Amino acid sequence: MDSKLCITALAALLLSVPAAADEITVYTSYEEDEAARFLELAKKDMPDLEVNMLRLSTGELAARIIAEKANPQHDVIWGFAASTIVTPQIEETLEAYRPKGIDAVPKEFRAADDKWFAVTGYMAAFCVNDERLEKLGLEKPTSWKDLLDPKYKGEIVMPNPASSGTGYIQVSSLLQMMGEDEGWAFLEKLDKNVAQYIKSGSKPCHAASAGEFAVGASYDMRAIKNIEEGYPISMVIPAEGSGNELEANALVATSKNKEAAKRFLDWTVTKTAADAYLEWKAIVTIPGGTMPQRFLDAGLPQDTNSVLHPTDFKAAAEDRKDIIATWQEKFER
Template identity: 45%
Template structure:
């Protein structure tokens, strides 16, 4: 899952709108704080009678909190959690089907078959490549995952640990088909043997690459595009031999205290209005007809990104998480 800062924040909207609150909803989210602020500014205008309380947690802390509170959930909804975490059977058991005018219009691949989740957004694995650092070392720009297995890149790669980083697990599970592909497992383990530093988060490799400490960082596209926007000598490479990606799911709690209000809010998060805001932060936006912005395309995202994403078995990836990570650790010792 995409890395998130280890912070929590609560945002309440509605009372400030100068209207009597007709409802209230408590939402747990692993989205970034700046995203939440942007989205909720629009949500309070669309739903002025709704008091929306958002508790922002890192992805790992969010999963842990849901499990700790499972006997008596304190939230009504989940907003923006990696689907491979959300489909942990212990968390999936806390959810109930959710429908809505906007939710039901989303493409089927971005909704759970049992309607227990939907994913308006997602993120894509990418390489952050420091052109200057590569040139100093006399190395070519890698274009594929297979390129990263070359001995020439030994010690030149920073990569996140799949045990601590959602991005790391995204790469491992995507490229190995949740461990079912022997070829894919051989690929990811060969890359691991060239890694010079293993990081705890998915954004850290890109940060190391942009300052030249390592010329290549295995990260995610938003981090790469952010580095480019900030003026670092970084090129974003989307490997041409396999797309690693994760969806950010939202869901309704089975025991939601404010069921109707939670449904209203969740359906808004799947609206075209929300989708227009997601494009400022996300590589993958599920709204029909959505495509990367012109800036994102200039930085390397394909215009037909969503259409070219391979199918992923998120249920399998969730179920096999612990076993797959343990297997990977054994193979990369």
């Protein structure tokens, strides 16, 4: 065959074969429904990017990242607790990266060394079953302190802070609010009324929504979504102030697919992503959005800062090991 014809035929063959898609693995602690929606939109904007996603609760994912530290299996950390991502064993696996458009995110929601940034967050909230309260003749609690009333014995479920980021930020924020001694004493009194400590942050809300318990200590968006789905619950933001958590994104230093991973991280600060966050999150750090009316109807204030307890994420990270060890010694069943 003529060499010129050979080259032409080879070129035609190469053009007929689809280019291999970029592929990355993402580890996330976003709730399953949130992650699925965000990922759906990301794939629509980047159809050539294959994203393999592993979703685990905060505690489980932290343990996995640390266990794989010598040989990380992921390229991106996505929607992961800021109070956990700053754990030295996790933070040292990350590489500084400034996504395109990151300047829109205020500096207080970014690591000073650019190793992580947060575009979303959540706050602690109670899911209170109104029908069960009425049946038991109980008043609606408005604060953590109200939950110490012996009338609530066996009617409260909470997330386990060893496995749940929501659970950890609830315990950590109470200790930050009250101080170590008073905080642990409060948790010991509260424990007398707690029926169960559940693995995830959303399940206490589901249990209360189903009428199994009167109060599920959970978080804002799970309460809002269960209200929208018609469950007979109210959302209560504790009067002492709501413990809250940022959800951080980061590039893994050992990624073999860094350009693709950076594309994904760039997408997380786009307008498409920000608009999606506003439908799912009460705390969105990219400015310019408007809180949906359905959030307000469910009980969130227009200014969420007015109900948030200032969280020291660095202290929450530094104290995590000791707090969880003490909690497990005192309360794990």
